[in-house]
Every structure is written in structure tokens, then in C-alpha cells.
Amino acid sequence: GEGGFGYVFKGWIEEGGTAPAKPGSGVTVAVKSLKPDGLQGHREWVAEVDFLGQLHHPNLVKLIGYCIEDDQRLLVYEFMTRGSLENHLFRRTVPLPWSNRVKIALGAAKGLAFLHSGPEPVIYRDFKTSNILLDTEYNAKLSDFGLAKAGPQGDKTHVSTRVVGTYGYAAPEYVMTGKKM
Numbered sequence: 001g002e003g004g005f006g007y008v009f010k011g012w013i014e015e016g017g018t019a020p021a022k023p024g025s026g027v028t029v030a031v032k033s034l035k036p037d038g039l040q041g042h043r044e045w046v047a048e049v050d051f052l053g054q055l056h057h058p059n060l061v062k063l064i065g066y067c068i069e070d071d072q073r074l075l076v077y078e079f080m081t082r083g084s085l086e087n088h089l090f091r092r093t094v095p096l097p098w099s100n101r102v103k104i105a106l107g108a109a110k111g112l113a114f115l116h117s118g119p120e121p122v123i124y125r126d127f128k129t130s131n132i133l134l135d136t137e138y139n140a141k142l143s144d145f146g147l148a149k150a151g152p153q154g155d156k157t158h159v160s161t162r163v164v165g166t167y168g169y170a171a172p173e174y175v176m177t178g179k180k181m
Helices: 042-054 085-090 098-117 172-177
Strands: 006-013 027-034 063-069 072-078 132-134 140-142
Touching (some): 042 063, 042 072, 085 132, 098 140
Antiparallel strands (some): 006 027, 027 072, 132 140
């Protein structure tokens, strides 16, 4: 696939390792290659590595590895066989069964709850259907942490920030004030 960040390729790595494998053997992965002049800059790439490198939850996409050399920046993720929720909502002729819809909604909510409830909360800031990926069993996993930000810590209850993300999916109070609670 392709986006403002660059391209996503299907790849393979050795079982239990990170060395490349022959196509069709080993573990299937998604390799995100960022454009040197793309919309997603180095800061967002670092945020992605930082957050997904530390956070582990069944409803967050797993970052397997990364590479930076000269202008080349790569991220290697677990491969999500069913693609994004956006594809299922807008590019399918057969609607998803209600049981799958509920499962996906609960999975996405659990991912957000995990981010917000940890000892070091994370403000995701890019919750939308194209960033909810689905595995073979329709388990939802949040992806794309380039806009994520550390949340309030200690006795603080708010974090002020410039409004980023996709406006149609942002919380109204966040768009109006730039504050997340």
C-alpha cells in the first residue's frame, strides 16, 4: 500500500529471528518504508519506534524491528492479514457480521483503554478506521503511533498540545481546546 508516509511492503523473516527469509517462508511481516521527503517526518518515525518499542498489548500492532541508515527509514510490523477496518467498511460488498463488528469495536476500545490507563498514559491522537488493523480472526490492533504523545503524569490532569490528527475523528473537546483529559 501507499500513504503520505511512504510505502508498505509484504516481507518475510526467519522464524524466531529477524533475518530476511525467502518469500513465502518464515514469518510474514509488513515493512513500512518512509519517504525521505514524506509527510511523516523523522520526529513521527521516532515517536512510532519509541511508543511501539515500549508498549505491548494484544490490541496494539507489534513492532518487530526498525532500521535507519542515511535517508532510509524502515519499520517492520507483524502482518495483519485482513488489512484495515477502513477497507472493510468502505471497499467491501458484503457487510461485516455484527459479531465481528462488536469484536472489532471492543478490541479498539481495549487498545485505547490500555494506552490511557498505564502508569505513563499515552495520547494516541490518530484514532480512525485506517489505523485499526485486523488479524485473521478480526482482532483489532491500533497502528500508526507517529502522532502519539505522552499523557498527563503525576498530579497533572491535562496535557496541552497543538491539535493534530484527522479532525473528523478527533474528540470535540480536543479540537476546541487542544487539551486532552
